[in-house]
Amino acid sequence: MxxxxxxxxxxxxxxxxxxxxxxxxxxxxxxxxxxxxxxxxVVHGGGSFGHHYATRHGVSRTDGTADALAVREIHGAMKRLNDAMVEALADAGVTAVPVHPLSAGARDGEGQLDLPTGQVRTMLGEGFVPVLHGDVVAHVGAGATIVSGDELVVALATGVDADRVGLCSAVPGVLDADDDVIDRIDAFEDVAAVLGGSDAADVTGGMAAKVRTLLDLDTPASIFALADLRSFFEGERPGTLVAGGDDES
Ligand SMILES: Nc1ncnc2c1ncn2[C@@H]1O[C@H](COP(=O)(O)OP(=O)(O)OP(=O)(O)O)[C@@H](O)[C@H]1O
Ligand SMILES: C=C(C)CCOP(=O)(O)O
Known part of the structure; x- marks a missing residue:
């Protein structure tokens, strides 16, 4: 599994x-x-590390930069966050090893992400826990753009043939207009009206972009809060199930 x-x-x-x-x-x-x-x-997002520098340099998933200093600053901040994540995971007894998307992936002229995953599969086979992160990647014709952790999740889930996919966020799931957790999302149009961006600085589009990205995945993905992470690993399906291409849950 x-x-x-x-x-x-x-x-x-x-x-x-x-x-x-x-x-x-x-x-x-x-x-x-x-x-x-x-x-x-494990994939982690940018939070106050990546988004802060990406905003400062005007870089998003579609607006690129040709400025190598901007690329180094955004990537450098994400590496500092990744170091902290890998260290905390190691302290908890996890066989965590870092994987940096800037050195592995790129986007083509249409913005399509190419993320090789052979090294991640080999790491898993050898008992390691790869820890990737939202990053900046080279982008044909645009210099370099941001790749979100959510896009990486989709690429990795396909690349390693994942059985289960989970996204742990600051909310207990996707919330409807009454702030109740929506159990299941099958189509973007069904929930578009309640989906917003992020409450904080975020160049990758918050919840709306998250749901749109996850709907591209054949494997159903759960969105839930930190309090539910353990139960997710125990096989439960807390929060909201985003079921793009598949009916099973
Ligand atoms: N309908 C909604 N239901 C839940 N959250 C929503 C909704 N609309 C907008 N949001 C916002 O989306 C945020 C989650 O998206 P965000 O991109 O910040 O999450 P993240 O993946 O945890 O962070 P990061 O992008 O830094 O990795 C929530 O904290 C909330 O502010
Ligand atoms: C802003 C950067 C560098 C990463 C964005 O990843 P996300 O927080 O998963 O959207």
């Missing part, structure tokens, strides 16, 4: 405070990952 899980930047950082970790949340998430019996691929 292989699980791909994203730890949202809104969970592991104080998203409103530049380069500020949420240490307690990181430790709690690391303990939950350590409790997993499955092969796990």
């Amino acid at each position: 292989t699980v791909v899980v994203k730890l949202g930047g809104s969970v592991v950082t104080e998203k409103d405070e530049p380069e500020t970790l949420d240490e307690a949340a990181i430790e709690r998430a690391a303990r939950a990952v350590a409790s997993a019996d499955e092969e796990v691929v």
